[in-house]
Amino acid sequence: MLSELLVVADFLIKVVALGTVPEDRRPGSSSAWLLLIFFIPLVGLPLFLLLGSPSVRGRRHRVQQQVNAVIAERLVDVPLLPEGQVADTHLRSVLGLNRRLTSFPCAAGENRGLVAQDELVAELVAQVRAADSWVHVEFYIAALDATTEPFFAALGDAVRRGVRVRFLFDHLGARGYPGYHRMLRRLDADGVQWRRMMPIDPLRRRWRRPDLRNHRKLVVVDGRVAVLGSQNLIDPGYLRARNTRRGRRWVDLNVVLTGPVVQAVDAVFATDWFIETGESVVGIDVALPALEAPGRPGAGLRDDRDGTPSGGLYQVVPSGPGFPTEPNLRLFTALIHDATSTVSIVSPYFVPDEALEHAITSAVYRGVAVELFVSERADQFMVHHAQRSYYGALLRAGVRIHRLPAPAVLHSKFLVVDSRIAVFGSSNMDMRSFQLNYEVSLLGLEPSFVTALEERAAGYRSASLELTVGEWARRSLLERYLDNAMRLTAAVP
Numbered sequence: 256m257l258s259e260l261l262v263v264a265d266f267l268i269k270v271v272a273l274g275t276v277p278e279d280r281r282p283g284s285s286s287a288w289l290l291l292i293f294f295i296p297l298v299g300l301p302l303f304l305l306l307g308s309p310s311v312r313g314r315r316h317r318v319q320q321q322v323n324a325v326i327a328e329r330l331v332d333v334p335l336l337p338e339g340q341v342a343d344t345h346l347r348s349v350l351g352l353n354r355r356l357t358s359f360p361c362a363a364g365e366n367r368g369l370v371a372q373d374e375l376v377a378e379l380v381a382q383v384r385a386a387d388s389w390v391h392v393e394f395y396i397a398a399l400d401a402t403t404e405p406f407f408a409a410l411g412d413a414v415r416r417g418v419r420v421r422f423l424f425d426h427l428g429a430r431g432y433p434g435y436h437r438m439l440r441r442l443d444a445d446g447v448q449w450r451r452m453m454p455i456d457p458l459r460r461r462w463r464r465p466d467l468r469n470h471r472k473l474v475v476v477d478g479r480v481a482v483l484g485s486q487n488l489i490d491p492g493y494l495r496a497r498n499t500r501r502g503r504r505w506v507d508l509n510v511v512l513t514g515p516v517v518q519a520v521d522a523v524f525a526t527d528w529f530i531e532t533g534e535s536v537v538g539i540d541v542a543l544p545a546l547e548a549p550g551r552p553g554a555g556l557r558d559d560r561d562g563t564p565s566g567g568l569y570q571v572v573p574s575g576p577g578f579p580t581e582p583n584l585r586l587f588t589a590l591i592h593d594a595t596s597t598v599s600i601v602s603p604y605f606v607p608d609e610a611l612e613h614a615i616t617s618a619v620y621r622g623v624a625v626e627l628f629v630s631e632r633a634d635q636f637m638v639h640h641a642q643r644s645y646y647g648a649l650l651r652a653g654v655r656i657h658r659l660p661a662p663a664v665l666h667s668k669f670l671v672v673d674s675r676i677a678v679f680g681s682s683n684m685d686m687r688s689f690q691l692n693y694e695v696s697l698l699g700l701e702p703s704f705v706t707a708l709e710e711r712a713a714g715y716r717s718a719s720l721e722l723t724v725g726e727w728a729r730r731s732l733l734e735r736y737l738d739n740a741m742r743l744t745a746a747v748p
């Protein structure tokens with residue numbers, strides 16, 4: 256009797272799964288979930304119930320929608336471009352895309368320089384020492400270690416001279432690293448206001464899909480200067496003995512910005528602070544007026560000044576589970592489709608969806624020179640193999656793949672198109688960054704910013720080894736098997 260019941264239950268689960276799992280889900284993702292549920296239902300079904308939804312629900316969803324609505328309403332009359340700026344039709348359509356999906360306008364700003372992994376802490380210390388009123392810090396991974404100690408010391412000093420310091424870090428992102436509790440005690444002792452982002456605490460009914468994470472990395476001081484990029488607040492070896500043994504160090508890149516765009520970066524922090532604390536939308540009220548002015552009432556998205564923009568122009572593009580339209584993925588895809596001469600992609604984790612892969616290969620077929628920079632060996636086994644499974648198709652199309660030799664781990668994340676538009680920030684080009692991670696991307700049109708990124712790409716190129724079709728064809732059967740198998744896991748979100 257029991258076995259008959261199990262057979263009926265198994266049949267019903269599969270029939271129901273077949274007609275429900277694919278709803279609003281990519282076919283690849285649906286197939287991966289259905290395979291898991293059909294072949295190992297005892298594992299697949301609970302996993303699907305736990306991890307099946309890439310969106311946030313409940314309070315987080317409501318608050319994000321409210322904040323999005325506040326920003327949209329407050330900025331409705333702000334023109335697509337700041338006063339005195341113009342853009343061609345293609346560029347306007349991309350800026351409009353970002354604006355419609357995130358409500359964030361294009362703002363003036365100045366690139367004050369790129370900062371690599373070994374320079375970040377000193378840069379942050381200098382900015383915090385200059386703070387008058389407040390410092391906002393937000394990192395996916397934050398750790399108190401010998402490298403980051405001076406930054407924590409500067410935060411403590413700032414609090415003691417009356418500066419208000421707010422500090423956000425991702426709960427699961429940070430808690431696995433040595434010294435986690437020591438960091439919390441230090442923040443408390445120094446009077447820093449801190450919160451975990453996306454906390455998981457079943458005993459306090461804080462529970463959701465555990466791999467939805469806040470992956471942003473940014474610091475804003477007094478609304479005057481913002482620093483954002485790819486780097487976590489941790490030693491470039493990530494405090495792992497195995498990394499030290501192998502000499503593994505992460506290669507990162509961050510940008511220092513001033514001007515009105517800083518307010519947009521702060522609005523991202525303010526949203527996250529509000530979502531985590533329920534405290535009034537501190538920075539949004541502070542930030543929005545600076546973005547609102549100077550505006551032309553009624554301009555909004557109906558802005559059609561034609562030409563080539565001059566000077567510093569930036570647009571902050573938040574994305575993540577609170578933005579189900581995947582603004583970062585659409586931005587990457589749109590820019591690559593519009594490319595006419597060159598595309599440089601730097602992404603430590605590169606697992607594109609079908610649309611992005613087609614945009615990249617179509618660009619090559621249109622005659623665009625496309626290059627991809629990755630690590631020879633990514634630090635995460637599954638992503639390492641999943642991303643390799645795309646290399647064959649990319650190489651056959653004519654994409655040039657440059658691999659930074661191990662033990663370096665290339666962790667910078669940016670895209671440069673036609674030497675005139677860049678996207679820079681925390682977002683990888685993988686399904687996690689498109690669907691599961693809160694990210695902040697910065698579209699930059701300032702010539703000095705774009706050129707500086709191209710120079711960094713040139714540095715990576717000269718330090719990398721280019722992968723050839725012949726070399727790729729000679730990889731072992733085991734590697735090929737692992738690459739193909741791990742490609743399936745990438746489809747799961």
Ligand SMILES: O=P(O)(O)OC[C@H](O)CO
Pocket residue numbers: 395470485487493634683
């Ligand atoms: O997720 P990311 O891009 O911040 O990188 C994390 C590190 O690679 C540690 O695994």
